[in-house]
Amino acid sequence: xxxxxxxxTDPDAIPYFLxxxxxxxxxxxxxxxxxxxxxxxxxxxxxxxEARDPDVWRFVSPEEIVRLWxxxxxxxxxxxxxxxxxxxxxxxxxxxxxxxxxxxxIHPEKxxxxxxxxxxxxxxxxxxxxxxxxxxxxRGLVDVLSLERSGLRVEDALVPASxxxxxxxxxxxxxxxSQITVGSDARIPAGVTPVELRTFLEDLVSxxxxxAYPGTAPL
Numbered sequence: 001x002x003x004x005x006x007x008x009t010d011p012d013a014i015p016y017f018l019x020x021x022x023x024x025x026x027x028x029x030x031x032x033x034x035x036x037x038x039x040x041x042x043x044x045x046x047x048x049x050e051a052r053d054p055d056v057w058r059f060v061s062p063e064e065i066v067r068l069w070x071x072x073x074x075x076x077x078x079x080x081x082x083x084x085x086x087x088x089x090x091x092x093x094x095x096x097x098x099x100x101x102x103x104x105x106i107h108p109e110k111x112x113x114x115x116x117x118x119x120x121x122x123x124x125x126x127x128x129x130x131x132x133x134x135x136x137x138x139r140g141l142v143d144v145l146s147l148e149r150s151g152l153r154v155e156d157a158l159v160p161a162s163x164x165x166x167x168x169x170x171x172x173x174x175x176x177x178s179q180i181t182v183g184s185d186a187r188i189p190a191g192v193t194p195v196e197l198r199t200f201l202e203d204l205v206s207x208x209x210x211x212a213y214p215g216t217a218p219l
Contacts, residue, residue, distance in 0.1 A: 008058050017050035045075035074167020129161040136176045145200045171212035174205050
């Protein structure tokens with residue numbers, strides 16, 4: 001195997017983070033300019049996963065990460081949380097505008113409520129599932145419960161949600177939800193009791209786990 005290097009200014013060096021897909025710095029730069037969009041996306045995700053963050057900027061800009069975030073997020077593995085933290089802090093400091101990373105819209109036409117444009121409920125549910133995947137929080141779970149009580153079904157929102165976040169699958173969402181703890185003394189919004197929310201959570205995890213079995217998942 002060719003020797004790996006940290007000399008990223010050397011066009012003939014093989015970057016240390018390409019240990020599983022060796023190519024020179026110049027070859028990597030060329031692919032990032034001219035390869036197909038799926039290949040460029042794969043390489044950018046690889047860099048975000050494997051490179052030290054100061055070295056990332058040699059090949060990928062913050063603006064590119066923001067623009068491609070819906071496609072990149074599901075490819076980052078355990079590094080996803082790190083990049084979410086960094087992007088959120090940079091947004092707070094005004095360095096970047098995360099609005100530009102807007103995920104694909106299921107319903108481009110919005111509803112007009114007294115002059116305010118809002119997403120249809122189906123779009124909101126898909127967005128809530130993406131949010132739950134990235135931040136497994138009780139508030140988001142309560143929102144999903146309310147949307148299901150209005151007549152929507154999580155199962156129907158999985159495919160649209162996965163188009164917004166490529167890392168969303170029934171199994172992955174079930175695993176994230178299984179980490180949520182609802183204590184008996186939890187203060188839950190919208191008048192939902194801890195028992196109601198725990199029951200819903202257990203049922204939802206069960207439904208998603210069932211869908212994750214090969215041959216039954218809709219994704």
